[in-house]
């Protein structure tokens with residue numbers, strides 16, 4: 001059954017109303033195309049509404065990342081202009097700021113690990129400073145006396161992902177785009193190697209020539225030719241508020257066991273577990289207890305705050321932990337998924353890349369290593385390794 005037969009050929013359908021799908025829709029709408037976002041729940045119902053909102057390109061850098069690290073650095077550079085434009089267009093404050101991150105060591109194992117990480121950062125030419133425990137407490141007076149050392153990365157930042165979702169919804173509306181919540185997509189209709197439409201749960205087909213799949217951890221569940229191997233990676237996170245006046249810390253505080261993000265509004269986010277449990281979003285007592293203990297180890301004042309929320313979200317993981325951004329197997333199909341732990345950070349440059357691709361440009365340089373075609377061989381080698 002086909003509907004909306006009058007839909008223009010220039011219309012683009014975006015599947016998924018997380019930060020990635022909404023950012024893509026906004027940028028596509030700005031190019032003058034009609035855009036429709038289909039979200040089966042509410043916008044932000046997936047990982048984007050759970051995320052802490054760290055924009056931590058440097059603090060998260062790890063061994064052997066190469067192209068992914070370059071992508072994250074470029075993404076961090078895109079955030080100031082993205083945030084300024086989004087707020088200017090909508091009037092919605094995002095609590096964006098380059099607050100910096102303090103990666104802490106509490107015991108001698110942590111100190112050894114932090115030195116190794118510091119060497120890696122320097123080897124990659126990334127700016128970070130080594131601090132003694134006393135230096136750390138001078139910067140962040142709420143830190144516990146047991147903090148032995150720290151590494152300060154000044155360029156890392158944060159944003160409130162829920163505010164970003166609200167602002168993007170408004171920005172899409174102002175640009176003439178449409179968002180339909182509570183509409184689940186079942187699959188993409190493709191004939192002759194070309195996208196023909198989007199099939200909704202219930203069988204209705206919306207004809208379209210261009211589809212962006214931004215369905216996060218559920219992207220590979222759609223009925224579509226050759227989906228990338230995206231899987232859910234569970235993360236449990238806590239939100240606290242109130243108690244001691246003002247933010248708990250000015251910077252993101254990070255230990256090998258947890259991170260704490262303090263927003264100017266007084267919200268404190270403590271995260272996060274990393275669990276391979278399929279599509280399970282249960283919050284467990286054990287994870288809540290562990291996260292609170294790990295945060296209390298470095299910031300004892302967390303105990304004074306009100307625990308307002310404990311939630312689990314599903315990160316869209318891939319075999320190489322790198323996103324899948326680019327054309328799919330059929331003409332008119334585009335993937336914007338697999339952003340794993342960095343979807344908030346990567347959303348602005350993903351959106352620019354997808355808007356450019358839909359406009360007919362080639363893959364933008366930072367995404368050349370992250371096309372959907374690469375995941376076919378990754379998926380194959382993954383299947384081989386478990387056989």
Ligand SMILES: Cc1cc2nc3c(=O)[nH]c(=O)nc-3n(C[C@H](O)[C@H](O)[C@H](O)COP(=O)(O)OP(=O)(O)OC[C@H]3O[C@@H](n4cnc5c(N)ncnc54)[C@H](O)[C@@H]3O)c2cc1C
Nearest residue numbers: 016018020040046047048053054185216235313343344345
């Ligand atoms: C605990 C936790 C902490 C995190 N912290 C950070 C952080 O600090 N910084 C950072 O950069 N990233 C962080 N992330 C990662 C980040 O949240 C994700 O990478 C990002 O939100 C992915 O965005 P998305 O739009 O692709 O997916 P999602 O936000 O999951 O959105 C996908 C949407 O698609 C919808 N959908 C799915 N299937 C269908 C369908 N068939 N039809 C219609 N709609 C559908 C879902 O309902 C959902 O709303 C964190 C993630 C977790 C879980």
